[in-house]
Amino acid sequence: xxxxxxxxxxxxxxxxxxxxxxxxxxxxxxxxxxxxxxxxxxxxxxxxxxxxxxxxxxxxxxxxxxxxxxxxxxxxxxxxxxxxxxxxxxxxxxxxxxxxxxxxxxxxxxxxxxxxxxxxxxxxxxxxxxxxxxxxxxxxxxxxxxxxxxxxx
Amino acid sequence: xxxxxxxxxxxxxxxxxxxxxxxxxxxxxxxxxxxxxxxxxxxxxxxxxxxxxxxxxxxxxxxxxxxxxxxxxxxxxxxxxxxxxxxxxxxxxxxxxxxx
Numbered sequence: 001x002x003x004x005x006x007x008x009x010x011x012x013x014x015x016x017x018x019x020x021x022x023x024x025x026x027x028x029x030x031x032x033x034x035x036x037x038x039x040x041x042x043x044x045x046x047x048x049x050x051x052x053x054x055x056x057x058x059x060x061x062x063x064x065x066x067x068x069x070x071x072x073x074x075x076x077x078x079x080x081x082x083x084x085x086x087x088x089x090x091x092x093x094x095x096x097x098x099x100x101x102x103x104x105x106x107x108x109x110x111x112x113x114x115x116x117x118x119x120x121x122x123x124x125x126x127x128x129x130x131x132x133x134x135x136x137x138x139x140x141x142x143x144x145x146x147x148x149x150x151x152x153x
Numbered sequence: 154x155x156x157x158x159x160x161x162x163x164x165x166x167x168x169x170x171x172x173x174x175x176x177x178x179x180x181x182x183x184x185x186x187x188x189x190x191x192x193x194x195x196x197x198x199x200x201x202x203x204x205x206x207x208x209x210x211x212x213x214x215x216x217x218x219x220x221x222x223x224x225x226x227x228x229x230x231x232x233x234x235x236x237x238x239x240x241x242x243x244x245x246x247x248x249x250x251x252x253x
Contacts, residue, residue, distance in 0.1 A: 004187070004196040011188045064186060065223050102235040103224050104185035 005063035006033040012107055025111045034059060037073065038111055042119045054078050055114065056090075057107055058140070067101035069142045070110055082124040085117065089134045091141040093127065095148040168192050169207050171215050185235060186220035195219040210234050211242040 013030055021027060021038070028037040036057045042048045054073035060066055072080035072090035080090045087093075096105065096113055127133065138144060169191045171182070183189060184207075187196050194205035195217040208218035214236040224230045225241055234241045 007196050008188055065227060066229075099229065099231075100238075101229060102238070103220075104235040 003033075003061045004065075005059050005061050008064055009033045009059060009107075016108065022108065022112055022115075024115055025108070028054065036107065038107075040111060040115055040118075042115060044119070046119050047121050047124050048081055048118050051081065053081055055111065057110070064103040064105070067097055067142065068107065068110065069140050070097050070114075071141050081118055081121075082126060083118060083121050084123070084125055084127055087127060087130050087133055087137070089137055091133070091137055091144065093146045093148065097141070098146055098148065100148075167202075171207065171209075184217045184220050185214070186216055186224060189217070191215065191217070209244040211244045212237055212239050213244075 010033070016027055016030075024041045024043045026039045028039050030036040036059075038055045038057070039052050040055050041052045056071055056073050058069040071092060072078075072086060074080050074088070074090040080086050080088060085093045092114065094114065094117060096102075096110065133144075171191060182191050184191060184195070189195065191207055192201055194201040197219060198205040206218050207215050208221050209215055212234050214234050216235070221235075221241070224235055225232055230241075232241055233239060
């Protein structure tokens, strides 16, 4: 029997393939139910005009009860957006990926949240603790206990 | 004319009374957690019906009971409704409901 996560992800994938992704978001790869990749760009006027980023989702078998591990891809010449909540290793400090995750959210809902997080950025800068974090960061961003406090990371 | 009935098949249809007018939003009748129809069953069950019931919150949100309990049993849920993050309080099963 397919796992709970596989059934739910199959439904999400079917929806993406039949209805398409929101503007600025494109499915890059979803060969299995373990890891998916999307390209994401901010439409209209923003600090990230013309920049295209790649998002990596990793799912465990308890998705959507457990949140997906989401980060920007920083290999193969790809970079993470310079943003106060995004570390240079691609890890993202966003509450919906951590303590505000809800199983009614979806992959596309996460993409849209991150897209609007970039769109509303006022100043391109790394989190103040970027260097220290990146030096000791775990491979999986879900293992990091981020501290969410509004605007500062 | 005389008709002899030799055999017959009874056909019945059922659906959960969620209190929402399902005709308004036929696509919306899915559990928000597993995205399977209320009349289907949660991903761990095989047979829909009384063995895989729905659960109603005081906040008016409805889920497959097994899906909701799986969520509520995790520490990350903080015992909150997945829809509105209010503390989950199971509502009394509405008998009769608003369905006519």
